[in-house]
Amino acid sequence: MRVSHLDVFGFKSFYNKTSIHFGDGITGIVGPNGCGKSNVVEAIRWVLGEQRASAIRGHKMEDVIFAGTRNRKPLGMSEVSITVDNSEGMLPIDYSEVTVTRRLFRSGESDYLLNKVPCRLLDVQNLLMDTGLGPGAYSVMEQGMVDEIVSEKTENRRRILEEAAGITKYKARRRSTWNKLESTEADLTRLEDIIVEVKRQVDYLGRQVGRARRFQTLSTELKDVELRFSRHQFFALREELKPLETEFQSLSRDSESGLTQFTAREAELEKRRLAVTEAERTLQEAGVALSRCVEEIHELDNQLISTRERREAREHFIERATAQLDESRRNLAEASQQKAQAEAALVESREEIERSAEQVQQVETAAQQAESEYTESRRSLDGENHKWRDLLREKGERSGALVRLRTEREGLDRAKEEVDTERARIEAEKQEIGTRLVRTQQQLLTTQERLAALRGDLEAAHERRKDSQTSLERARQRASEAERGIEAGQARIQILERVRSGYEGxxxxxxxxxxxxxxxxxxxxxxxxxxxxxxxxxxxxxxxxxxxxxxxxxxxxxxxxxxxxxxxxxxxxxxxxxxxxxxxxxxxxxxxxxxxxxxxxxxxxxxxxxxxxxxxxxxxxxxxxxxxxxxxxxxxxxxx
Missing domain, CATH: 1.20.1060 (Taq DNA Polymerase; Chain T, domain 4)
Known part of the structure; x- marks a missing residue:
């Protein structure tokens, strides 16, 4: 078994589709640094199922797709096919040549093909297991793998030797079998719990089925008992009904004659009822008018109270304004007194200046002291002038406030006169409404007396009608008693049914x-x-x-x-x-x-x-x- 050729398209630096044929013996790939020699080995590892991007010098698997250059645009997929000569039959497949193809798209989709037939990665791994081919097998020897073989780590040597001995496939199958056994054991444990729960539900449903069957049996028996009981009651009641029908016919004849009299009385009663209705309508209108009068009285009382409160508030405001005006007058008098004192001080200061000037002429040695006294007097005079101007400004403000208070007092006086006028008008309306109320009450009493008389006539007519229906009601009562007897029998049957079926199930x-x-x-x-x-x-x-x-x-x-x-x-x-x-x-x-x-x-x-x-x-x-x-x-x- 040997690799016959390798087809690469879009893998790393291979932009164009490239086919590399391997003849018998040893094939060497020679070239300067960066020409892509390592990419050939990585393409072989990748097509054999390598899943680690770091093993082929990448950060993610999409890095194996041609990324583009200055003159060539990036490709959307990468495809590598490796053809193995299987004439010796080392691969468990009935083909003399086996071609494994792997494709990867930028969207993340990946395809595996075996002799151009879609397959799974697991199918490729099972085919190549224990043959020396594979991403981590000894058929692809890197510099680091030689160090792993001669190192002291027995795990690395054991992995390579097991691959060479051909037992990796069996260990993988055993590991897969153990995983399936553990999963099956967990499923069995869960299945036992489910069986216990289902068994409890089956027991519950069994009891429900027993109750349902018993209920159906008792329901059938109950229907038979009710049918027999109803038949017996029917014949018994039919015998009792015969004399009642005779009596009912006699009462019907009496009722017809009484009904004729009742119709005449009913017509007379209808006339009186219309009169009562008209009286009630008149009474209702009077009541509505009375209600409106009462509401108007309440509204006028509320307006009177509100006006009285506003008047009291304005009187209090006038009193406070008068007090403030008196206070302003007192402050104005004090300000005038302070102004007179300031003018007197000004005169004294001027005299002092004159005396100081004479002393300056007479005594040269006291000139400096006189000048200091003059300066101090000048500052005092300026302060008095400022006070005088402040007093004048305050006087103007108080005068304006006095004018405003007088204007507001005049407005309050006018409002007081308006309130007095409104109060007199309300008193007059109140007296008029009182007169109307007395007349309405008298009309109401008269209407009530007429209504009482009409109601007495109506009650007498009803009593006569009741007397004519008494005989008919007695016959109906007998029929009702018979029906109650039937209902009592049915109730007893239902009670017996509940007692008999209460503990079924x-x-x-x-x-x-x-x-x-x-x-x-x-x-x-x-x-x-x-x-x-x-x-x-x-x-x-x-x-x-x-x-x-x-x-x-x-x-x-x-x-x-x-x-x-x-x-x-x-x-x-x-x-x-x-x-x-x-x-x-x-x-x-x-x-x-x-x-x-x-x-x-x-x-x-x-x-x-x-x-x-x-x-x-x-x-x-x-x-x-x-x-x-x-x-x-x-x-x-x-x-x-």
Whole structure:
């Protein structure tokens, strides 16, 4: 077996399709550095299935595609084909020549072909295994591989020697077989868990099927009983109906004569009813007018109160403004006094300046001191001038405020006059509305008296009509009593049906204890009937209870012993629990932090205080999860 030729297209530096033929003996490839000698060896390793980009001097597998040059554009794919002479039959295939082709596109798609037939990488690896060909086989010797053979690492030598000895294929098959066995073992474990769960569901469905069949049988029997009972009641009622029909015909004749009289009275009553309707309409209009008057009075009262409040607020504002005006006048008087003091100080300062000037002329030595005194007096005069200007500005502001206050006071006086006028008008309207209200009340009393008289006539007519219908009602009552007798019989049949089918679907031991044993009254009931389950959780709770769902609950241990003795004597089976369960419960496990766990199943079951300890014991460490895989994982991790 030898390589006959190699076809390369688009691989690294090979832009054009290149075919290299290998003759007998040794073929050498010679050329300067960078001409692509190593690319030929890497092309052989790549077409034989090399998956590591670093083994062919690349960062990613797309680097093997021709990337382009200054004069040539990049290619979109790389293809390498190697042809092997198989005339000696070393490859397990019925061909004298075998061509392996590998293609890689820039999109990441990769194809393998064996003699131009698409295949998998695994098919190529199985074909070349133990032949010395392959990406890591000894047929392609690099400089580093010689060091691996002579190194002290036995793993490297062993890998190459196993490839040469032809046992790599068997080791790979053994490794694959072991992986399949481990996967199969895991599937079997999961299958056993699924079988257990399915078995519990089958048991549940079996009990449901038994109940359904029993229900169908009892339904058929019930229909037969109802049919016979109805037939018997029909003939009995038909005999009772004959005298009632005779009496009914007599009453019908009497009723016809009474109906004629009733029609005449009805016409008269209709006339009076129209009169009552007209009176009620008049009364209603008067009531509407009265309501409008009352609303207008309330609205006027509210307006009067609002106007009074605004008036009081304005009076308070006038008082505050008057106080502020008095304060401004006082401040103005003080400012005038300060101005007079400043003018007096100015006169004194001027006299002091004159005296200082004379002293300057007389005493030359005190000139400097006089000049200092003059400067100080000048600064004091400037300060007094500033104060005088500030006082003038403040006086102007206070005068403007006084003018504004006077204007506002005049406006308040005008508003007060308007309020007084409005108040007088409201008082006049109030008196007029009061007069109208008195007249409306008088009309209302008159209308009520007429309405009372008409209602008395109407009630008398109704009484006469009732008397004419009494005989007819007695006949109808007899028919109703007969119908109630039929309904009572049907109710008794339904009660018997519920009693008879109440425990169908349970085991024979439970039915014997509840129906045939002398201890029937000692039991509180069946556990499944003593608890309430949230909607949609019936099957989950029944699966968690198992056979205990149809177990009996007894008030004490003595009742439990009596029941078990009775069941054993009659060769039956039944579960019995004491009401107050005192056995130590298992240690609770908190699984709520685990992904997939919804809530403890106990949260969906409600029970009375008597049976709550028993329910707690049966549902300890039972959780509702999202799926079966989560349940199996929790069962393995928390088997204890």
């Amino acid at each position: 349970y085991s024979s031991g439970v039915r014997q204890l509840l129906v045939d044993s002398p201890y029937t009254a000692d039991f509180t009931g069946v556990l499944g009937d003593l608890v309430e389950v949230s909607d949609g959780m019936d099957r989950a709770v029944e699966s968690a209870f198992g056979d205990a769902v149809e177990a009996l609950v007894a008030p004490d241990d003595g009742s439990v012993l009596d029941a078990l003795t009775y069941v054993r004597e009659h060769s039956a089976r039944a579960g019995v629990f004491p009401m107050n369960w005192q056995r130590n419960a298992a240690t609770a496990v908190d699984l709520m932090q685990i992904e997939g766990v919804i809530a403890p199943l106990r949260d969906y079951v409600r029970a009375t205080d008597d049976v709550a300890p028993l329910v707690d014991h049966l549902l300890t460490n039972t959780f509702l999860v999202d799926d079966l895989e989560t349940a199996l994982r929790l069962a393995r991790n928390h088997a204890d």
